[in-house]
Amino acid sequence: MKTLYAALIGGSMSALAISTAFAQAPAPESPAYKMYRETTPKINDLVHTKLDVRFDYKKRYLYGKEWVTLKPHFYPTDSLRLDAKGMDLKTIAVVKNGKNVPLKFTYDSLTVAIKLDKTYQGGEAYTLYIDYTSKPNELKAKGSAAISDAKGLYFINPDGTEKDKPTQIWTQGETESSSCWFPTIDKPNQKTTEEIAMTVPAKYVTLSNGRLASQKVNGDGTRTDVWKQELPHSPYLFMMAVGDFKIYKDKWRDKEVSYYLEPKYAPYAKDIFGFTPEVMEFYSKTLGVDYPWYKYSQIVVRDYVSGAMENTSATLHGEYVQGTKRELADRYYDGGRSTIVHELFHQWFGDYVTAESWSNLTVNESFADFSxxxxxxxxxxxDAGDAHSYEAMLNYLSQPNAKTKNLVRFHYNDKEDVFDVVTYQKGGRILYMLRNFLGKEAFYKGLNIYLKTNAFKNGEAQQLRLAMEEASGRDLNWFFNQWYYGAGHPILNVTYKWDDATKKQTVYLEQTQDGNAFILPMAIDIYAGGKKVRHNVWMRDKTDTLTFDVAAKPDLVNVDGDKILLTKKTDTKSLDELSFQYFNAPLYLDRFEAIDGVKARQTDEKARKVIVAAMQDKYYGLRLKAINAANITTNDDVRNAAVPVLVKLAQSDENNLVRAAAINALGKLKASGNLNLFKQAYASDSYVIQGAAMNAIGQINPTEALQLAKSREKDAEGAAKQAVINVYATSGTDAEWPYVYNAFKNAGDPNTQFGMVRKVADFAARVKNPEYAQQGIQAIGEVGLKYKQYGVAPSVIQILNGIKDARTKMGDTASAATVDKAVAPLN
Known part of the structure; x- marks a missing residue:
């Protein structure tokens, strides 16, 4: 799963969204936290699950019939407990010679305890028939920071009353919500084959796991589709989707690949998902295990409760991955593509081999993040791979409470808590580090052993360790003990001393984190006399002093030459060394660190040269970093050096985001001489460039920007629409308020909505009509309440109180009172 949380922190979110639920989690000393979370014992094993379902759109019910085949795992048993949340259970019977023999059962609304007709021996199969009704909208289900709701089955606009929203049905099983729509043993260490017959309005299409085995048109305007998943997988990976989707058929080798989209986006199916077969080929060859399922489908649905979900052979995505060709041209890798590959890798790590418990979720989600x-x-x-991995590490390091949590976590308050930056971003970085330590060939051989040994079964971190040891011949207990079964990370300080008399270079390493030292194998590269010499060292203690003989004072001593360690590092390089590092050290993070190191020293010519050179870096992410770092509004020398480069970037850089960033930077100068450049950029097909140009024009001529915004109201999308909102919020009048308000209320995903909060607040603070102000206050309050579990409440309260101050000064006591009402539930 690509969680909503991961989507929030992985994109260009405002500071408002970065404050997350994980900082708000219950204290570790709570009773729930003290409980050891064992792997669920296997008393009965699922073997096969056959479902026959139909839907009541008016009541939001599912009417289901189930035939579930099980067998005792080892010990004889005369009883069975199934998860079945919030259902009406009409009949539970054992199937004997084609007849249903009723069984006694007791039901507590969450699980059903069934007395079997006899004692079954280990391995002796039996089949139950269950007639039930699922009522997901009547179920009180607790969501999490990863998944904002947990009722399993979702009816979207079932009555067709919501304008511009399609009618859909879809499911979300992770973590244990499949049992909201069919009785099962809803644990990840269960595996079952599957058959689902869905009876739906004939105008709709369906999607589920496995293959479409048959379709039958009924006489009442419905159609029954039968889907069969003939390889075993866990219940949380079951899925259904029903709606008006257009299907684009693609292919990988001899297997069907398909993309399900709303009709509006169907023409762009290939643009959105078309690289999928290439990814399947890359992963299959890299892992030495071909994509294991019958087919691979991807579907985009409305109002999804997380980021995306890796249902076996049928991944479900939130709508943020889709877009028109113009929109997609501005998004690049992190604009949805990374989610697509994340979910695809799960088809091996998570679906083919599944974490045996939520404590070991790392063998699912860390791998998907790594992928x-x-x-x-x-x-x-x-550069792109290193940038993505480093960004993941920064996301982990930004969460102060994350350092207290083990990657393999046998203690937690709730299973949903494990879906966090430790399991995702930290775990992904650990795998990136392990690959570097072992070498790619041994690392991928280890993954191959792990997958083949545990195919269609369950895995845990210890099995991963054993596979890596078998492949590499190295003992890895030290690595797994500190990274998988321990918490935190090293905080590494690096200082240097050169002794010209003895020609010795000393490097002082110090780990300052609480607790024991981390064992850190690392490369130290010494650049001197036009050559680079690598020294491979191990740091095993909290402090270490390393001395190297060098013929002349080094131009650079580069600790962690592979830039791979998971650490918070403070390095004390001089400006000369940072400059040398940017121009001579080869890696993304070498250049990133150099830009970071010089950005506060731009009064020095060496620092300016680095910044200006980095604006033209080969990797667009560093061009963006340098543009944003340049002090062109406060330093004449920087401005004189940077503006010609910025003009060139604004006009012709191959990357739309870089062009937009250059335009934004030039716009801050408010120089009328750039107006023609901005007007030319405004004519671009790129929404992000067009939006940047509109904002830049607004810096010089607000009236003209307001006219441009009005002309683009109806057809603006993406960044251009945000620019319209920005211009209206900055320079608009009450006449423009409805546009901004409706855009905010109807934003399709939390990224967009959070990005608008402050602008909507600014506008609400100054509109003349108190009713408009109150609309904005209520809408911002609703967003804060909806995402309160993500820890955004303090920031939302601060924003609302800012509106209150402004409205009070205007004498608008009614709006000030509305703020108080909106703030109350956020406290």
């Missing part, structure tokens, strides 16, 4: 970096590296180059 994003290796695909970026393969497709876009090493």
């Amino acid at each position: 994003e970096s290796i695909w970026a590296e393969y497709k876009y180059g090493k």
Whole structure:
């Protein structure tokens, strides 16, 4: 799963969204936290699950019939407990010679305890028939920071009353919500084959796991589709989707690949998902295990409760991955593509081999996070892969409470808590680090052993360790003990001393984190006399002093030469060394660190040269970083050096985001001489460039920007629409308020909505009509309440109180009172 949380922190979110639920989690000393979370014992094993379902759109019910085949795992048993949340259970019977023999059962609304007709021996199969009704909208289900709701089955606009929203049905099983729509043993260490017959209005299409085995048109305007998943998988990976989708058929080798989209986006199916077969080929060859399922489908649905979900052979995506060709041209890798590859990698790590418990979720989600970096590296180059991995590490390091949590976590307050930056971003970075330590060949051989040994079964971190040891011949207990079964990370300080008399270079390493030292194998590269010499060292203690003989004072001593360690590092390089590092050290992070190191020293010519050179870096992410770092509004020397480069970038850089960033930077100068450049950029097909140009024009001529915004109201999308909102919020009148308000209320995903909050607040603070102000206050309050579990409440309260101050000064006591009402539930 690509969680909503991961989607929030992985994109260009405002500071408002970065404050997350994980900082708000219950204290570790709570009773729930003290409980050891064992792997669920296997008393009965699922074997096969056959479902016959139909839907009541008016009541939001599912009417289901189930035939579930099980067998005792080892010990004889005369009883069975199934998860069945919030259902009406009409009949439970054992199937004997084609007849249903009723069984006694007790039901507590969450699980059903069934007395079997006899004692079954280990391995002796039996089949139950269950007639039930699922009522998901009547179920009180607790969501999480990863998944904002947990009722399993979702009816979207079932009555057709919501304008511009299609009628859909879809399911979401992770973590244990499949049992909201069919009785099962809803645990990840269960595996079952599957058959689902869905009876739906004939005008709709369906999607489920496995293959479409048959379709039958009924006489009442419905159609019954039968889907069969003939390889075993866990219940949380079951899925259904029903709606008006257009299907684009693609192919990987001899297997069907298909993309399900709303009709509006069907013409762009290939643009959105068309690289999928290439990713399937790359992963299959890299892992030495071909894509294992019958087919691979991807579907985009409305109002999804997370980011995306890797249902076996049928991934479900939130709508943020889709877009027109123009919109997609501005998004690049992190604009949805990384999610697509993340979910695809799960078809091996998570579906083919599944974590045996939520404590070991790392063998699902850390790998999916890691896969994003290796695909970026393969497709876009090493800089892109390193950038993605480093960004993941920064996301982990930004969460102060994350350092207290083990990667393999046998203690937690709720299973949903495991879906966090530790499991995703930290875990992905650990795998990136392990690959570097072992070498790619041994690492991928280890993954191959792990997958083949545990195919269609369950895995945990210890099995991963054993597979890596078998492949590499190395003992890895030290690595797994500190990274998988321990918490935190090293905080590494690096200082240097050169002794010209003895020609010795000393490097002082110090780990300052609480607790024991981390064992850190690392490369130290010494650049001197036009050559680079690598020294491979191990840091095993909290402090270490390393001395190297060098013929002349080094131009650079580069600790962690592979830039791979998971650490918070403070390095004390001089400006000369940072400049040398930017121009001579080869890696993305070498250049990133150099830009970071010089950005506060731009009064020095060496620092300016680095910034200006970095504006033209080969990797667009560093061009963006340098543009944003340049002090062109406060330093004449920087401005004189940077403006010619910025003009060139604004006019002709191959990357739309870089062009837009250059335009934004030039716009801050408010120089009328750039107006023609901005007007030319405004004519671009790129929404992000067009939006940047509109904002830049607004810096010089607000009236003209307001006219441009009005002309683009109806057809603006993406960044251009945000620019219209920005211009209206900055320079508009009450006449423009309805547009901004409706755009905010109807934003399709949290990224967009959070990005608008402050602008909507600014506008609400100054509109003349108190009713408009109150609309804005209520809408912002609703967003804060909806995402309160993500820890955004304090920031939303601050924003609302800012509106209150402004409205009070205007004498608008009614709006000030509305703020108080909106704030109350956020406290």
